[in-house]
Amino acid sequence: MEYNDIPRTLKRYSFVEKMNILQTWSRKTMNLNGVIDRNERGKTPFPWELETLLLFSVTSQEWRQGRFDRNDRNFVAMINCIRNHPHPIVDKLKGTNDLVNELFVALGSVQFEAQEYPYYKLYRYYWYFSFVNSKVNMPEIFREKLGSDYKRYAVLAMSLWMILWGNEYKVSPEVYTFILSQFPMELSHLTITRKEYKIQLKNITASIDDYMYCLRPSYTYPFVEEQGVVYLPLPHLLMRSVTSSMLYRITQDDNHLAQLIGKEVLEPYLYQIVLRSGLFDEVYPEQEYVFHRNKKRTLDVLTRKEGHYVFFDSKMYTPRWDLRIFDQDAYQWDIDRLATNCQQIYEHIRNRFPSQYNPFHSQTVIDPDCVYGLAVLREDPRIQVDYIYKRTADLLAIPRESPEYKWLCQHVGIISLSDVEKYCFTHSDLPGHIYGDHSRKYLTDFWLTGEIDSGEIKDTEFKDFEKDLLSDCGKLFEKCAEKGFLNK
Numbered sequence: 069m070e071y072n073d074i075p076r077t078l079k080r081y082s083f084v085e086k087m088n089i090l091q092t093w094s095r096k097t098m099n100l101n102g103v104i105d106r107n108e109r110g111k112t113p114f115p116w117e118l119e120t121l122l123l124f125s126v127t128s129q130e131w132r133q134g135r136f137d138r139n140d141r142n143f144v145a146m147i148n149c150i151r152n153h154p155h156p157i158v159d160k161l162k163g164t165n166d167l168v169n170e171l172f173v174a175l176g177s178v179q180f181e182a183q184e185y186p187y188y189k190l191y192r193y194y195w196y197f198s199f200v201n202s203k204v205n206m207p208e209i210f211r212e213k214l215g216s217d218y219k220r221y222a223v224l225a226m227s228l229w230m231i232l233w234g235n236e237y238k239v240s241p242e243v244y245t246f247i248l249s250q251f252p253m254e255l256s257h258l259t260i261t262r263k264e265y266k267i268q269l270k271n272i273t274a275s276i277d278d279y280m281y282c283l284r285p286s287y288t289y290p291f292v293e294e295q296g297v298v299y300l301p302l303p304h305l306l307m308r309s310v311t312s313s314m315l316y317r318i319t320q321d322d323n324h325l326a327q328l329i330g331k332e333v334l335e336p337y338l339y340q341i342v343l344r345s346g347l348f349d350e351v352y353p354e355q356e357y358v359f360h361r362n363k364k365r366t367l368d369v370l371t372r373k374e375g376h377y378v379f380f381d382s383k384m385y386t387p388r389w390d391l392r393i394f395d396q397d398a399y400q401w402d403i404d405r406l407a408t409n410c411q412q413i414y415e416h417i418r419n420r421f422p423s424q425y426n427p428f429h430s431q432t433v434i435d436p437d438c439v440y441g442l443a444v445l446r447e448d449p450r451i452q453v454d455y456i457y458k459r460t461a462d463l464l465a466i467p468r469e470s471p472e473y474k475w476l477c478q479h480v481g482i483i484s485l486s487d488v489e490k491y492c493f494t495h496s497d498l499p500g501h502i503y504g505d506h507s508r509k510y511l512t513d514f515w516l517t518g519e520i521d522s523g524e525i526k527d528t529e530f531k532d533f534e535k536d537l538l539s540d541c542g543k544l545f546e547k548c549a550e551k552g553f554l555n556k
Contacts, residue, residue, distance in 0.1 A: 260289035330384030407459035
């Protein structure tokens with residue numbers, strides 16, 4: 069079978085069969101800690117391969133009502149075609165450095181988020197959508213956009229995840245229906261008709277060559293409705309649909325709101341988790357100061373650990389969707405955007421601190437080689453940092469072969485918020501991993517890619533949230549059991 073044969077092949081199978089076989093294999097990628105265990109990789113279809121097959125399944129209108137056998141050869145052949153299909157642009161870039169970099173961006177877009185720890189993400193967005201201050205009321209905004217309280221979405225997603233993963237409970241068909249019946253409003257906002265799915269996909273791309281990497285409507289709408297029946301073909305996307313996708317939906321086409329949330333919500337969250345971790349001797353939020361009679365502001369979170377200073381700057385950043393389909397303009401645009409962030413951080417830690425401001429109680433002489441600044445992005449940038457550093461150097465007029473360029477690469481970094489969470493929630497040595505001997509070995513290495521010191525979660529607020537969420541799921545399961553739908 070060839071890649072282009074997939075649509076014709078899928079037209080032979082009923083829509084029900086296509087949805088069912090996708091869900092069967094999607095469930096095999098799930099465990100209670102997220103998606104895909106390292107030991108399972110390669111033995112089953114990868115989640116992103118199933119996501120690609122779903123795009124074909126929705127767009128391929130049936131002319132027969134065939135069924136998949138238990139070990140259907142056509143299913144295996146289609147997965148292999150998807151796995152081995154080279155994008156036409158990839159062929160053009162063969163033998164060039166651009167291939168590695170742009171392919172990494174595209175692959176990362178479909179792979180990285182799926183492997184994040186789901187409980188951290190649920191806590192993060194629960195914190196976001198529960199936040200209230202004098203400038204923003206997130207519960208009110210959330211209800212206006214999505215008709216309910218965020219926690220109900222989290223309980224729906226987690227309870228379905230636990231049931232469909234199926235380690236503890238034997239599931240009857242009635243359980244799935246009963247759970248959905250308890251969340252009618254939430255289900256309506258997470259469901260898309262097959263017709264609308266096709267329209268959204270066509271607006272993203274008209275080429276099936278892009279299906280492996282492109283944005284999927286299923287990220288936002290895990291449920292698909294066809295002829296009055298609601299299907300959940302890829303339950304492994306449940307967590308994505310009720311976390312990062314919801315922030316996109318709330319801020320879509322509203323730059324003012326996006327900037328407001330970035331400033332008033334994301335920055336305090338970063339400050340709070342760093343402060344609670346107890347990993348630093350001093351921690352301060354953004355400070356306002358006066359220099360030459362002008363009011364200025366520092367970076368978002370200022371920390372000190374003994375004689376080292378680490379500054380964090382929260383960025384409301386998400387990679388452009390057209391990076392997934394190898395758009396050259398989008399690729400350069402994101403490099404410029406990230407380089408501008410690095411330029412700003414460099415100017416703060418190299419030129420402004422401590423000469424213009426110093427909020428720390430410790431007023432000893434500060435060694436510039438002990439000062440670090442990190443851009444904290446809400447999503448991993450996926451772009452090779454070497455390209456970002458080179459562009460940053462150009463913006464700063466720093467020669468690339470100079471000692472100052474080396475200082476830039478060693479003291480200004482880009483990390484994702486999930487990186488900070490995994491260190492802070494486990495009280496692992498975040499400062500040491502930033503400036504210690506066990507951090508980056510090469511200038512072009514990504515930051516914070518090593519293993520955390522401990523897998524034991526110690527953050528009490530996170531643990532309370534997790535306990536409360538699982539308790540609500542347990543109450544839902546008890547209702548299922550009372551109706552005779554659920555047996556341990």
